[in-house]
Amino acid sequence: DIVMTQSPLSLPVTPGEPASIFCRSSQSLLYSNGDNYLHWYLQKPGQAPQLLIYLGSIRASGVPDRFSGSGSGTDFTLRISRVEAEDVGIYYCMHTVETPYTFGQGTKLEI
């Protein structure tokens, strides 16, 4: 199975400041078609995860442009340009390059 490792696990931030979360996979998530099958989710307290970024760098519908994703192969980054109070929760990376799909441990963003 592909192991997904996130850092940091806890991220205290100040509103208006930037934040970055890193995700590393034990195998490349770059498929032969050129796409990286790495996705980012935010899980707010008591809710289901919601899709933020798919294929490594494409914002999902309705996601504010302060969120961006980058990376390829085994190393990926989620950036929030200016953190807002509503961004608190746990961020997960997930791969779907092969089964079983696996998730990172999660990064708890706290204001």
Added chain:
Amino acid sequence: QVQLVQSGAEVRKPGASVSISCKASGYTFTDFIMNWVRQAPGQRLEWMGWVIPASGDTRYSLKFQDRVTFTRDTSASTAYMYLNRLTAEDTAVYFCARLNALTKHYDLDYWGQGTPVTVSS
């Protein structure tokens, strides 16, 4: 709008079985693979497998394949998960989630609200 609505919370004793339903609306049920993901308290999300509604074909995580069954009722646009021989380690919130394979993104773009399952004697 796309919605996945799951059945309510369940409490079971060790050794028992549980079934959870996931009713889809707002899209063509047979066009998207339905996945099941669980989250034990304080743990990361864990993929359990998927069912292809159009065919009934399934793929299970090796961890669960001897205890879990996914089915679907296309006339009701509903997917089901059955998990047997429950232990306390199965206490978790169970989610259904749609795999966006139609656009080749292969992300889980819509999720159910989650069904808490508690296993306790």
